[in-house]
Amino acid sequence: MIAEAGHYALVLALALALIQSTVPILGARWRDGALMNVARSTALAQLLFVAFSFAALVSLHVASDFSVVNVFENSHSLKPLIYKVTGVWGNHEGSMLLWVSILALFGGLVAAFGNNLPLSLRAYVLGVQAWIASAFYLFILITSNPFLRIANPPIEGRDLNPVLQDIGLAVHPPMLYLGYVGFSISFSFAVAALLEGRIDAAWARWVRPWTLMAWIFLTLGIAMGSYWAYYELGWGGWWFWDPVENASLMPWLAGTALLHSAVVMEKRDALKVWTILLAILTFSLSLLGTFLVRSGVLTSVHAFATDPTRGVFILLILCVFIGGSLSLYAWRASALKQGGLFAPVSREGALLLNNLFLTCACATVFTGTLYPLALEVLTGDKISVGAPFFNLTFAPLFVPLMVAMPFGPLLAWKRGDVVGAAQRLMAAGVAALVAIALLWAWTRGGAALAPLAIGLGVFVIAGALTDLAERIGLFRVALPLALRRARGLPRSNWGTAFAHAGIGVALIGIVCETTWNSEYIGTLKPSEGAQLAGYSLKLENITQRQGPNYREQIARFSVGLDGAPLGVMTPSKRSFTTRGSSTTEAALLTRGFSQLYISLGDTSADGAIAVRIYHKPLVLLIWFGPVLMAFGGLLSLSDRRLRVGAPKPARAARGLQAAE
Amino acid sequence: MTRRQRRLTMIGGSLAVLALAAALVLNALRDSIVFFSTPSMAAEKHIPAGKRFRLGGLVENGSLQRGDNLAVSFTVSDGGARLPVTYKGILPDLFREGQGVVAEGAIDAAGVFRADTVLAKHDETYMPKDVADALKKQGHWKDDYDKKPAMPAPQPSQGASR
Numbered sequence: 041m042i043a044e045a046g047h048y049a050l051v052l053a054l055a056l057a058l059i060q061s062t063v064p065i066l067g068a069r070w071r072d073g074a075l076m077n078v079a080r081s082t083a084l085a086q087l088l089f090v091a092f093s094f095a096a097l098v099s100l101h102v103a104s105d106f107s108v109v110n111v112f113e114n115s116h117s118l119k120p121l122i123y124k125v126t127g128v129w130g131n132h133e134g135s136m137l138l139w140v141s142i143l144a145l146f147g148g149l150v151a152a153f154g155n156n157l158p159l160s161l162r163a164y165v166l167g168v169q170a171w172i173a174s175a176f177y178l179f180i181l182i183t184s185n186p187f188l189r190i191a192n193p194p195i196e197g198r199d200l201n202p203v204l205q206d207i208g209l210a211v212h213p214p215m216l217y218l219g220y221v222g223f224s225i226s227f228s229f230a231v232a233a234l235l236e237g238r239i240d241a242a243w244a245r246w247v248r249p250w251t252l253m254a255w256i257f258l259t260l261g262i263a264m265g266s267y268w269a270y271y272e273l274g275w276g277g278w279w280f281w282d283p284v285e286n287a288s289l290m291p292w293l294a295g296t297a298l299l300h301s302a303v304v305m306e307k308r309d310a311l312k313v314w315t316i317l318l319a320i321l322t323f324s325l326s327l328l329g330t331f332l333v334r335s336g337v338l339t340s341v342h343a344f345a346t347d348p349t350r351g352v353f354i355l356l357i358l359c360v361f362i363g364g365s366l367s368l369y370a371w372r373a374s375a376l377k378q379g380g381l382f383a384p385v386s387r388e389g390a391l392l393l394n395n396l397f398l399t400c401a402c403a404t405v406f407t408g409t410l411y412p413l414a415l416e417v418l419t420g421d422k423i424s425v426g427a428p429f430f431n432l433t434f435a436p437l438f439v440p441l442m443v444a445m446p447f448g449p450l451l452a453w454k455r456g457d458v459v460g461a462a463q464r465l466m467a468a469g470v471a472a473l474v475a476i477a478l479l480w481a482w483t484r485g486g487a488a489l490a491p492l493a494i495g496l497g498v499f500v501i502a503g504a505l506t507d508l509a510e511r512i513g514l515f516r517v518a519l520p521l522a523l524r525r526a527r528g529l530p531r532s533n534w535g536t537a538f539a540h541a542g543i544g545v546a547l548i549g550i551v552c553e554t555t556w557n558s559e560y561i562g563t564l565k566p567s568e569g570a571q572l573a574g575y576s577l578k579l580e581n582i583t584q585r586q587g588p589n590y591r592e593q594i595a596r597f598s599v600g601l602d603g604a605p606l607g608v609m610t611p612s613k614r615s616f617t618t619r620g621s622s623t624t625e626a627a628l629l630t631r632g633f634s635q636l637y638i639s640l641g642d643t644s645a646d647g648a649i650a651v652r653i654y655h656k657p658l659v660l661l662i663w664f665g666p667v668l669m670a671f672g673g674l675l676s677l678s679d680r681r682l683r684v685g686a687p688k689p690a691r692a693a694r695g696l697q698a699a700e
Numbered sequence: 701m702t703r704r705q706r707r708l709t710m711i712g713g714s715l716a717v718l719a720l721a722a723a724l725v726l727n728a729l730r731d732s733i734v735f736f737s738t739p740s741m742a743a744e745k746h747i748p749a750g751k752r753f754r755l756g757g758l759v760e761n762g763s764l765q766r767g768d769n770l771a772v773s774f775t776v777s778d779g780g781a782r783l784p785v786t787y788k789g790i791l792p793d794l795f796r797e798g799q800g801v802v803a804e805g806a807i808d809a810a811g812v813f814r815a816d817t818v819l820a821k822h823d824e825t826y827m828p829k830d831v832a833d834a835l836k837k838q839g840h841w842k843d844d845y846d847k848k849p850a851m852p853a854p855q856p857s858q859g860a861s862r
Contacts, residue, residue, distance in 0.1 A: 381706050396713070428728070429728045
């Protein structure tokens with residue numbers, strides 16, 4: 041009964057979305073307020089029905105109703121409650137339902153909090169939002185219905201993939217989807233601007249908080265996924281340049297560029313057409329990511345062909361939305377009033393440089409991800425494009441970006457002064473040089489590039505601090521005055537500093553982890569020990585334990601540093617009977633930002649167990665950086681300027697836009 | 701700076717960055733991509749010793765031998781040809797005899813494939829897609845592998861051992 045109700049609610053949501061996709065837009069065309077206002081109520085009602093549908097699927101999973109195919113295939117009555125809930129989106133159908141739920145959530149938010157938007161703009165935005173929603177409701181209802189029943193219900197389910205039975209699944213996919221789908225709002229705003237043929241600085245101010253929100257979630261989602269892979273997959277890697285990861289990195293890069301270009305548009309009324317294009321591209325890349333992950337085309341072009349309905353359907357959605365929006369762009373962009381041209385050396389020039397490097401970096405990731413697919417289709421050759429490719433392309437593009445990053449906020453709008461900025465960055469530069477010299481002396485004969493890269497990270501962090509110090513006049517005015525100024529400084533300035541510093545922090549973590557990672561791989565018998573990076577580890581014993589739906593083999597290690605005991609680490613191996621597969625649960629010991637990492641291999645006949653022990657210096661900085669970035673984004677989002685509402689769009693200027 | 705100069709600077713700068721990106725991509729595509737082969741494809745193409753590639757196939761039943769210090773050797777076959785593989789390290793959780801495997805490395809002078817990475821990049825049917833496709837093409841496909849394709853989870857669902 042619940043399953044049928046959930047299914048029916050989804051059909052009703054589709055019906056509402058179809059109304060929402062046509063009526064408000066006609067209303068905006070005919071300037072009919074009543075028709076335009078339909079958008080608000082349908083968006084809210086749609087959210088209600090989708091939320092009901094989603095809740096229905098959750099309750100089916102919690103109740104272990106194995107008469108529903110989706111529950112049977114991905115759940116087990118003995119599974120802990122939290123994984124019964126998270127298992128809802130640990131599979132194709134459920135994750136698509138989560139996708140549309142979040143889409144409806146964002147639509148509902150625009151409807152509920154978009155009261156200061158001009159009526160016609162809101163109607164267009166929600167209308168476009170409903171086009172996307174309709175397409176995905178159809179996709180779910182036609183090809184991936186999560187509410188299908190089985191004729192003869194089995195007694196027990198097939199359990200969730202053990203790798204996914206982890207708290208990471210509770211956080212990572214929802215965060216990632218909030219990011220992916222959040223960009224649909226900037227997309228809808230962009231298409232609405234093209235349909236209306238009007239765009240101004242006020243538009244940029246409305247779009248920015250939504251983009252920022254999506255960006256924060258995407259940043260956290262990617263970082264969370266990376267940490268999850270790090271501890272769950274058992275060999276200590278945190279980024280694999282896997283196409284699935286690239287699929288989330290591409291919208292992040294484009295979204296970051298969009299955030300920066302929207303600033304230029306808001307402040308200087310320039311880069312308008314480019315910002316619109318970026319908004320379209322960012323969401324297109326999100327759609328592409330969904331397509332790559334969901335269609336099975338990644339694992340193989342042929343896997344795509346074995347289950348054609350889903351793949352072809354998403355490909356169709358992809359073509360319609362990307363092709364349609366880009367054609368609309370080509371057709372209408374010239375009708376938009378062009379912004380002014382600005383001096384290359386200026387804040388807006390620096391932001392443009394940022395955009396150039398970010399979009400180029402995004403393009404290289406795009407090439408590396410899709411080239412193997414294209415080659416396989418064209419020639420049948422199978423190749424793999426892995427880390428070496430991305431290290432050779434992505435890294436060289438990010439280095440100049442990071443060198444330029446501290447300069448940007450120090451340049452004035454309109455006409456900047458590079459020499460002046462360089463003088464003010466002198467202290468940051470000196471800090472970086474000292475860091476390089478110290479590291480070089482310390483690791484003499486070691487990697488030559490690592491100290492340089494860390495120096496770059498220090499420069500970026502010190503540059504962010506310099507920007508703050510300059511703004512509050514630290515060391516130039518009395519300290520109490522400087523502190524008072526610091527309190528009065530707009531939160532967006534703090535946000536910029538945190539986000540930029542976060543990049544530097546992450547870079548330092550990445551370089552330290554990859555350069556000075558030490559590992560021990562070998563077999564140990566109980567009471568044997570190993571030495572690694574000054575730590576002494578001893579295997580105390582190996583025990584067995586019965587978990588709720590698995591058997592677990594636990595190895596107990598005592599860890600000491602310089603003779604003093606530090607603690608106990610208990611890595612384990614779980615074997616799940618239902619799926620006949622096993623997972624490795626790594627044990628982590630955190631010291632400051634560094635970690636010791638132990639994962640287990642096979643046990644041999646003589647009772648020895650294969651172990652992998654890593655010491656990863658400063659590894660936590662890799663994820664602490666993105667957290668700082670997201671925190672900066674949050675500060676910026678709480679800025680008064682974005683809350684008090686946008687100024688009225690430039691009415692006087694409209695008279696001048698005879699072209700539209 | 702005149703308007704014209706500004707525009708030229710912008711366009712010039714953009715083109716320079718784009719050219720840089722294109723040069724980097726082309727350079728990297730020449731050097732850093734790795735081809736995929738099965739044992740029979742490797743034999744056919746006479747891949748020279750020392751050239752890196754990805755070897756895919758089935759681990760032959762009874763071929764897995766463990767030596768000292770985590771050294772392992774096994775044989776990969778695709779029904780047509782066989783290739784001995786050596787590896788040092790911990791094999792992934794999902795490594796099984798009779799199941800599919802993908803290994804990355806190069807053939808040495810003695811004709812043994814020295815793997816530095818063994819990937820278990822596959823789903824619960826224990827069949828890497830690359831291997832499945834290659835085997836299907838060569839007609840050595842067992843039907844029981846071809847159950848339902850796994851749903852890719854929204855996270856990297858591969859494991860590997862280095």
